[in-house]
């Protein structure tokens with residue numbers, strides 16, 4: 001992949017459309033079909049060490065943190081290791097208890113984000129084992145960590161992250177599968193996840209065909225004074241990332257909430273001028289999610305759903321291809337990158353260089 005725009009008007013658009021290839025690259029050479037296992041050469045964590053991990057703690061900022069939230073869910077689901085993600089920028093300031101049985105993972109596109117680097121350095125000083133899930137090879141965080149997984153998204157120039165976010169989530173799926181197969185994930189489930197991972201590039205290609213439809217929807221939503229993004233469990237990190245993306249490049253105020261939390265307060269904001277984007281994977285929570293849509297509808301809220309089939313409560317549904325439930329969040333974020341892009345375009349924003357933001361925050 002090159003640094004020129006290759007015929008696109010913005011780097012963001014170029015990078016969104018590169019995602020099928022980028023995902024192909026992060027998977028390449030890493031899967032062993034015979035045993036349904038994964039080779040991650042740079043991990044520096046043998047099977048005995050991997051079995052002794054009691055907890056996984058993922059640290060990153062902004063989109064890297066959101067990809068880490070997807071990563072934590074994948075580690076819990078596939079490897080059954082308790083896992084969570086926290087903004088590195090918070091972690092480094094709160095004198096966290098550093099536990100020797102916890103595997104810490106720092107996530108960063110640039111590998112130079114100061115808050116994440118400072119968290120890694122503090123953890124290392126306290127004797128913790130820290131891995132990196134990093135895009136830029138040889139960057140500061142890649143050098144300071146004990147090992148890790150390169151994300152291989154290729155150069156990401158646009159200030160907002162798109163292909164690196166997606167590839168980071170896929171890298172976490174590989175890591176979770178690796179840990180799972182060393183622990184209790186069955187061969188059959190390993191094969192199911194591998195076949196899902198292999199379907200991703202083609203399914204991303206199908207999502208790209210939705211761009212004209214998403215452009216039309218974006219033109220409508222560009223009028224909104226504020227937008228609400230909701231999702232439950234697997235859908236929630238997708239909602240958080242989509243809301244950040246919209247804010248960063250369109251400057252429309254947006255909030256992301258777990259769908260389950262709406263009734264505990266934010267429902268008060270719902271009115272026709274505040275549309276909701278709902279992320280609804282076809283998983284065990286779909287009925288709960290539909291009930292949330294009813295609650296929004298009852299308050300005259302407009303709804304844009306991202307789902308695996310038409311949602312009758314929604315004003316518009318973007319129907320995306322279905323993968324394995326564990327991997328669906330990876331795909332569901334992509335149409336919402338396009339939504340943010342086309343909303344910002346409709347508003348005439350400087351998409352590659354949004355005001356007040358830098359690609360990599362290397363200072364405190």
Ligand code: AGP
Nearest residue numbers: 062063064108109110113160161
């Ligand atoms: C992404 O859209 C943002 N510009 C920002 O949140 C970014 O993800 C964050 O600053 C972390 O950067 P990093 O991945 O290079 O560490």
